[in-house]
Amino acid sequence: MSLLVVGSIALDTIKTPFGKVKEALGGSATYFSMAAQHLTDVNLVAVVGKDFSKKHIHIFQEKGIDLSGLQISEGKTFRWTGEYGFDLNEAQTIETQLNVFQDFNPQIPVKYRYCDFVFLANIDPDLQMQVLDQVDSPKLVACDTMNYWIENKPDSLKRTIQRVDIVIINEAEARQLTKKPNLVKASREILSWGPKTLIIKQGEYGVLMFSDHSAFSAPAYPLEELYDPTGAGDSFAGGLMGFISNIGKFDENSIRKGIIMGSVMASFCVEAFTPKRLIDLDPQEIKGRFKEFKHLTFFEDLTEII
Amino acid sequence: MSLLVVGSIALDTIKTPFGKVKEALGGSATYFSMAAQHLTDVNLVAVVGKDFSKKHIHIFQEKGIDLSGLQISEGKTFRWTGEYGFDLNEAQTIETQLNVFQDFNPQIPVKYRYCDFVFLANIDPDLQMQVLDQVDSPKLVACDTMNYWIENKPDSLKRTIQRVDIVIINEAEARQLTKKPNLVKASREILSWGPKTLIIKQGEYGVLMFSDHSAFSAPAYPLEELYDPTGAGDSFAGGLMGFISNIGKFDENSIRKGIIMGSVMASFCVEAFTPKRLIDLDPQEIKGRFKEFKHLTFFEDLTEII
Numbered sequence: 001m002s003l004l005v006v007g008s009i010a011l012d013t014i015k016t017p018f019g020k021v022k023e024a025l026g027g028s029a030t031y032f033s034m035a036a037q038h039l040t041d042v043n044l045v046a047v048v049g050k051d052f053s054k055k056h057i058h059i060f061q062e063k064g065i066d067l068s069g070l071q072i073s074e075g076k077t078f079r080w081t082g083e084y085g086f087d088l089n090e091a092q093t094i095e096t097q098l099n100v101f102q103d104f105n106p107q108i109p110v111k112y113r114y115c116d117f118v119f120l121a122n123i124d125p126d127l128q129m130q131v132l133d134q135v136d137s138p139k140l141v142a143c144d145t146m147n148y149w150i151e152n153k154p155d156s157l158k159r160t161i162q163r164v165d166i167v168i169i170n171e172a173e174a175r176q177l178t179k180k181p182n183l184v185k186a187s188r189e190i191l192s193w194g195p196k197t198l199i200i201k202q203g204e205y206g207v208l209m210f211s212d213h214s215a216f217s218a219p220a221y222p223l224e225e226l227y228d229p230t231g232a233g234d235s236f237a238g239g240l241m242g243f244i245s246n247i248g249k250f251d252e253n254s255i256r257k258g259i260i261m262g263s264v265m266a267s268f269c270v271e272a273f274t275p276k277r278l279i280d281l282d283p284q285e286i287k288g289r290f291k292e293f294k295h296l297t298f299f300e301d302l303t304e305i306i
Numbered sequence: 307m308s309l310l311v312v313g314s315i316a317l318d319t320i321k322t323p324f325g326k327v328k329e330a331l332g333g334s335a336t337y338f339s340m341a342a343q344h345l346t347d348v349n350l351v352a353v354v355g356k357d358f359s360k361k362h363i364h365i366f367q368e369k370g371i372d373l374s375g376l377q378i379s380e381g382k383t384f385r386w387t388g389e390y391g392f393d394l395n396e397a398q399t400i401e402t403q404l405n406v407f408q409d410f411n412p413q414i415p416v417k418y419r420y421c422d423f424v425f426l427a428n429i430d431p432d433l434q435m436q437v438l439d440q441v442d443s444p445k446l447v448a449c450d451t452m453n454y455w456i457e458n459k460p461d462s463l464k465r466t467i468q469r470v471d472i473v474i475i476n477e478a479e480a481r482q483l484t485k486k487p488n489l490v491k492a493s494r495e496i497l498s499w500g501p502k503t504l505i506i507k508q509g510e511y512g513v514l515m516f517s518d519h520s521a522f523s524a525p526a527y528p529l530e531e532l533y534d535p536t537g538a539g540d541s542f543a544g545g546l547m548g549f550i551s552n553i554g555k556f557d558e559n560s561i562r563k564g565i566i567m568g569s570v571m572a573s574f575c576v577e578a579f580t581p582k583r584l585i586d587l588d589p590q591e592i593k594g595r596f597k598e599f600k601h602l603t604f605f606e607d608l609t610e611i612i
Contacts, residue, residue: 039612086487181392184530205511208528217525217602222514224490247610256605283612290608296523297603299562302596304553306345306589 003245004138005032006045006106006131007121007234009052009070013081014273016088018227024274025056027078028121028144031231034275035238035265037063038286040245043112045069045131049077049100063279068109073100088229088270089203108134117245119237120164122146125156132163140250142166142241144233150176162194165250168237170201171208183208184215197255199240201233209259214252218259219296221267221289228273232266235278239265264289309551310444311338312351312412312437313427313540315358315376319387320579322394324533330580331362333384334427334450337537340581341544341571343369344592346551349418351375351437355383355406369585374415379406394535394576395509414440423551425543426470428452431462438469446556448472448547450539456482468500471556474543476507477514489514490521503561505546507539515565520558524565525602527573527595534579538572541584545571570595 012026029046036042043066050072060067078101082091106127113136120128120143128143141164149157150173157177161167167190171183178186187198187210200208206219240262244250250258264286271277318332335352342348349372356378366373384407388397412433419442426434426449434449447470455463456479463483467473473496477489484492493504493516506514512525546568550556556564570592577583 182530182532184528188530202511205508206523206525208525210528215528215602216605217512217528218605219512219514219523219525222490222516222521222523224488224494226488243610246612253606257608260605261608286612287608294605294607296521297605299522299524299566299600299603300559301600302563302567302593304549306549306552306592 001116001245001248002041002043003036003117003119003241004043004045004108004112004115004135005029005036005119005121005238006108006128007032007119007123008078008101009046009048010078010080010101012230012274013079014083014228014230016084016228017086019273021273023079025059026080026230026274028234031234031269031275031278032119032121032238032241033060033065034063034278035235035262035269036242036245037065038281038283039239039242039261042066042242043069043115045106045108045112047071047073047100047104049073049075052077059279069107069112071107073103075100082230084229088226091230106131106134116140116248117241118142119241120144120160121234121237122149125149125153125160128160129156129163132160140165140244142168142237144168144237145173147173147176158193161190164195166197166199166255167195168199168201168233168240170203170233174198174200184210199259201236203229206263207236207259209255211252216256216259218263218293220263221293221296223267223271226270229270231275232269235269235275236262236266239263260290260293263293307422307551307554308347308349309342309423309425309547310349310351310414310418310421310441311335311342311425311427311544312414312434313338313425313429314384314407315352315354316384316386316407318536318580319385320389320534320536322390322534323392325579327579329385331365332386332536332580334540337540337575337581337584338425338427338544338547339366339371340369340584341541341568341575342548342551343371344587344589345545345548345567348372348548349375349421351412351414351418353377353379353406353410355379355381358383365585375413375418377413379409381406388536390535394532397536412437412440422446422554423547424448425547426450426466427540427543428455431455431459431466434466435462435469438466446471446550448474448543450474450543451479453479453482464499467496470501472503472505472561473501474505474507474539474546476509476539480504480506490516505565507542509535512569513542513565515561517558522562522565524569524599526569527599527602529573529576532576535576537581538575541575541581542568542572545569566596566599569599
């Protein structure tokens with residue numbers, strides 16, 4: 001099946017205690033599609049400027065990512081400069097140059113309109129809805145967002161959330177969005193708006209999934225060498241949605257497996273600067289790490305008499 | 307089999323956004339033994355003052371906890387006053403009155419000396435070693451500690467750690483003890499000192515276990531109603547060591563199950579002020595929550611072709 005992603009392509013300048021890169025390929029749609037391409041056909045909608053290099057375009061093309069929806073606009077590509085401290089937990093934004101991303105007006109090519117699965121990466125919720133208006137009854141839609149939209153467009157964001165099946169946000173955002181410090185209560189509130197599934201990202205601690213009748217917890221993979229967390233959340237979403245698109249199912253057990261696949265992709269993402277570790281994964285590496293997640297979480301049933 | 311715990315008994319005055327208690331029964335040995343007594347015979351070594359009420363003594367006696375090692379000294383019982391904010395993550399200590407605990411000199415009754423399992427709760431590492439000098443080749447010893455001892459008695463603490471099988475500490479302490487921000491590296495360092503197993507407590511995110519060849523991650527139970535986290539870590543240790551003592555085994559699979567049993571006990575502990583929720587649990591509640599942990603972490607193997 002096919003998977004549509006609408007998000008950003010950026011040139012990232014990043015410094016962590018373990019190294020730095022300058023104007024490297026980044027952005028939510030980039031990380032998402034580089035994870036998802038291992039699992040399904042990816043259709044990408046994003047915008048770049050005239051300065052976006054052919055070399056970068058080739059990286060997408062070589063992986064078979066459909067770029068019919070990539071707009072190349074007059075002006076410069078979106079640039080982000082950020083820095084992480086030793087705990088690698090939260091990026092400090094040094095500079096954001098929105099450039100062509102400021103006037104991004106996502107146009108969904110006709111051939112994408114019957115995509116089975118849609119991921120709305122972190123963009124203006126009004127644009128997320130504009131995307132939904134252009135697609136024809138996808139089987140499943142997921143969205144991400146960020147604190148900026150929670151603060152500045154809460155009503156639009158809530159309307160977007162009402163129209164999606166899976167919301168993927170981090171724990172601070174879940175609390176901010178609902179004004180509830182308890183995550184179980186926050187999840188109940190968000191689910192009451194319409195989505196069937198809420199996935200709360202907890203960084204190095206993994207993710208929590210809530211549905212109306214169930215909860216699932218997946219750890220992050222404990223890595224000894226961790227260089228740059230940029231893109232981990234989008235790689236997670238790419239692994240999850242790529243897996244769902246691969247198997248064409250989204251019952252609870254499929255979503256749980258998808259969450260582990262997302263965690264697998266996020267764990268590879270952070271092992272290097274830029275999406276390069278993700279891009280060239282082979283299926284054996286992916287399957288091997290999935291198996292390691294099984295080992296990491298396995299315990300026997302309680303059979304003892306207590 | 308039987309389990310020895312050496313730690314504190316305290317009178318806690320606690321305020322959280324959800325309520326408060328004054329001079330309530332607390333302390334590491336209290337929470338530990340109230341969790342462990344559901345699973346095994348507990349022998350307790352601690353000190354209280356002459357002011358410690360008969361009512362509190364009865365709580366231990368009713369649960370069959372052996373108090374031959376309880377010293378009742380001239381003076382007042384250890385008192386602790388603390389406060390938690392909305393996130394309930396870290397206690398702010400308002401006041402500590404060590405009282406009789408200041409001169410605690412653990413004497414292990416002869417009948418305890420052949421205990422199979424020993425837990426050294428958070429006390430001065432020199433006293434922890436003094437306990438080890440008094441017991442006769444236990445099958446397994448675990449210890450806890452705190453930032454105070456890491457700062458003030460690092461050499462003694464390291465000597466204690468060299469003599470135990472399982473170290474149970476929180477993630478900030480693991481980092482502080484090894485000066486390594488990465489937990490995989492920190493665990494490797496601590497394991498190189500001698501213990502076979504390191505268990506890192508991560509509060510609301512659960513625990514991570516490391517051995518020389520394996521890692522295991524257990525979530526915390528996502529609770530909607532959470533009143534007071536005091537004692538959660540000691541309840542965890544009580545569930546873990548109580549389970550190991552119950553089954554008399556400590557291979558990796560048994561330790562993993564013990565960690566889940568510890569997480570079960572911690573999840574009940576925080577549902578109320580004081581250990582009262584823990585004290586009166588029935589076996590069905592314990593088994594039921596263990597099963598819920600299985601559901602919370604379950605995902606199928608990857609069988610799809612990717």
